[in-house]
Amino acid sequence: MAQDQAPFGDLPAVLVEAVLGQCEGVAEELLADFSKMRQDRETLRERLAQSGVVVSESALGYPPLPTTCGADGSYAIERLLTTDLVAAAAVAVEGLTPPSEKRHWERPHHRTFMAAEPHLDDTATVLRALMLGEELCLATAAPHDLVMLDGTLTLPVIYFNQALNKAPDTRDLLCSRDFIENCLDYLTAYRAILHGERSDRQYIALPKYSTRREIGLEAGWPPSYDDRGMLTLLLKPGELTLPRPLQPPEQDWHLNTDRLPGSVKERAGEVAAEIVEGLRRIHVFYYKPHDWLPALRVEVGQGVAVNTHRLATVVQGLKHQCATSSMLEPYPIYLADRMVKALAQALPAFRQVTTQRISEKYRGDIGEIYLALHGYRSDSGS
Template structure:
């Protein structure tokens, strides 16, 4: 799923493209999926994932490098344990960067970009489950991805009085170019104009759509039950028992 999201973001025609979560999250998920792929090799979804690994990594590299001057990709995680500002300023460990900067930054102010706090161990991506031909190509992309992860820049920006400080993760190519950085900040400000929404509007809409998906499950279950019942040769009651939801569904 996250690979498809990266491919969609890499192909987006917009000047400023928002990603929910951290720029480091996809590598963690890719590594987890590859590690589990050997135990689930019998699943079609596993084969599909392994086939698309190259295209997903290429899209990820496009976003991390951000070499195109007409595109800016940025990630806005809601929560993080990283404390780039706190470590630099010598704040106590229990102080959260975003919480403090929400009160320290005046509306319209932002911190200068600085390097992302790196993990205690080097970034890693296990490519062993891939086929030899695919593994060689993926290995070249992996090295570029890890190199780009080591150059991610972070800034905090508070566009309006009613908003907390937003953590923005971006490519070094964007952070070190004043024109591209200005375009990025303008895009964030433009998408935060509604006081009732406490995050950029594209991320808000994405969250709303995802959180509404569970409401469609009963409808999908009903359609599936009817479709199977048309051709099932046994006791039709077994179909409805097998597809019955065990959780109590809300009547609201």
């Protein structure tokens, strides 16, 4: 029987009973929170409307529907007895196309990395940054009017910083060498997305979860009232909040490029400074395309936030790509996410193919191969 059909099959009965008993207490707490939200909703909605924060999508105008694509990435590590089998993939998928428009891409575009790496603690750190860099390069290479990224615009600076600190010390890793070799391309793509200087290219990020509370802090909401959750209840279909600067971090953004090779260090430092400047000018707004959708948190560069036509292009593109209630996010992001998450599930199959190829040519005891390549656990992320 499948695991999802028997979720408690491997758990002791007393443990299941104990957790089920605690569920009642959790349910009571959540019920109290939901009831309080329901009581406050009308008052909060009225305050929000009076503040001038909310506008209708019709106030922005109706530009032509943009062509769209979504980009996402994932990585996976199969921990074997003698080595680590690692893989990373980035995918870009074209969105729904109006019947009168010609498709730019007949099939998804992708970039992949796969290698056998020695056992090191920092493999995931570097591999994750490499994955994200390839995702950003795919996004900037897309010929579409609206390019959507799954996640927040601030995530790359965190992952890149971690990899820039770890990769020089882990040159035994193929992914570290690959990251160092291509990091200037990754940083250049990141800068292009943050600055968004081309008016025919709108780059946006759609994080599913964020701890920042730009609207809540401004409106004086209690800390327990999350921006996205509350605005899902308060916004009407077709409404959005006006873009406002991203809530700044406690410490200013930075990228440590000092440990890169001399051939790229100076140029990377210049690009990193421009990236930090772009991060300071990120804006965020919330948009509710339809009544069946939660409010979308949309992060954009300043060039999009202050230009009504470009902002309207983003809104129209999002509305058109949220075409069905079976997907709680825009179509190309949904599809790209489904594709890349399949990588972790497929990695054991890739290991089996690798094992078979080695076994065909190995002259010793074939049992040694199967023992050495026995998988103990898998790590993955996106």
